Amino acid sequence: MIPTEATERHRAIAGRFAELTRGVADTGWDAPSPVEEWAARDVVRHLVTWLPGLLAGGSDVVLLAGPSVDDDPVEAWRVHAEAVQAVLDDPVAAYAPFSNPHTGEMPVAQAIDRFYTTDVFLHSWDFATATGQTPALDGDECRRLFEGMEPLDAMLRASGQYGPRVDVSPDAPPQDRLIAFIGRNPAWQRPMA
Secondary structure (H helix, E strand, O other), X not given: OOOOOHHHHHHHHHHHHHHHHHOOOHHHHHOEOOOOOOEHHHHHHHHHHHHHHHHHHHOOOOOOOOOOOOOOHHHHHHHHHXXXXXXXXXXXXXXXXXXXXXXXXXXXXXXXXXXXXXXHHHHHHHHHHHOOOOOOOOHHHHHHHHHHHHHXXXXXXXXXXXXXXXXXXXXXXXHHHHHHHOOOOOOOOOOXX
């Protein structure tokens, strides 16, 4: 079960993503992902590049940059995830004000949890699937996210962050329902080499 408190939730979700990065064979980094036009490496690139700009634009928090994802994706993820965790572990940084015209004002920890940690959780499925690993997401977390996102369907689609919803059975497992909601086919498999 994934913790609900922002600091521990990130620790668990980022830790699981780190395990996935360590499970990739050298040739797997360029494997296609369920996200159109992205390889597995691009999933990591996305996760380590967008949060620093968001935080810098809405707070005084600056994240330490790691090596290039092209040079060392495992280390790039490790350095990035540890920098985010350090912010969450520091009460001054975690509760510093964050402001964004699209999201309003909230503590930095809440912004990280709401937008970034959830993104890592969702992209864990993409990354695991792309690299031939088991994409098992926590069922309770899948259910919680799906139930929270479904009422916002029109707004989320309008943001351009999600593809068209994929139809699945109403009694599909929580992971399949969530993945289909964000525009992925839960039956997607990486192409055979």
